[in-house]
Amino acid sequence: MGDERTLKTYLKYLEDAGIILTVSKSGRGLRELEKPEKIYLNNPNLSHAIAGHAPAEKGNIRETFFINMTHTLHKVTAHEQGDFFLDGKYAFEIGGNNKGTAQIREVKNAFLAVDNIEIGVGNRIPLWLFGFLY
Numbered sequence: 001m002g003d004e005r006t007l008k009t010y011l012k013y014l015e016d017a018g019i020i021l022t023v024s025k026s027g028r029g030l031r032e033l034e035k036p037e038k039i040y041l042n043n044p045n046l047s048h049a050i051a052g053h054a055p056a057e058k059g060n061i062r063e064t065f066f067i068n069m070t071h072t073l074h075k076v077t078a079h080e081q082g083d084f085f086l087d088g089k090y091a092f093e094i095g096g097n098n099k100g101t102a103q104i105r106e107v108k109n110a111f112l113a114v115d116n117i118e119i120g121v122g123n124r125i126p127l128w129l130f131g132f133l134y
Helices: 004-016 044-051 058-070 127-133
Strands: 020-023 038-041 076-078 084-086 090-095 110-114 124-126
Touching: 004 020, 020 058, 020 076, 038 044, 038 058, 044 058, 058 084, 058 090, 058 127, 110 127, 124 127
Parallel strands: 090 110, 110 124
Antiparallel strands: 020 038, 076 084, 084 090
16 A cells, blocks of 8 residues: 555545445545544444454444444544544543543533443433434
């Protein structure tokens, strides 16, 4: 791969093919050949398939699930304190049931999308509920 532009072009091809999803700070993504802030496989199942017998990283699986469920209906960008920023209004931090609010405490309209809980309380939303957006 010769240079950074070539790499970005290949990443754009992978995104256009539906293999990866990219998240940028501005939301323009690879369409503008901007450096992505984060790169995810398009589906959490791909992580399990690629990992084989090795356990897939839970944090990455959670974030992949969240972006996979939200990116078709919402503009998803990177956020400085949280993991994602939806529609320029709502900050989300993704984590397990022990995830605290310290990282997003000072952020307006901030929520935790939490795995391994059945019912949400306050700004804690069960991660599985985002599956209904698909």
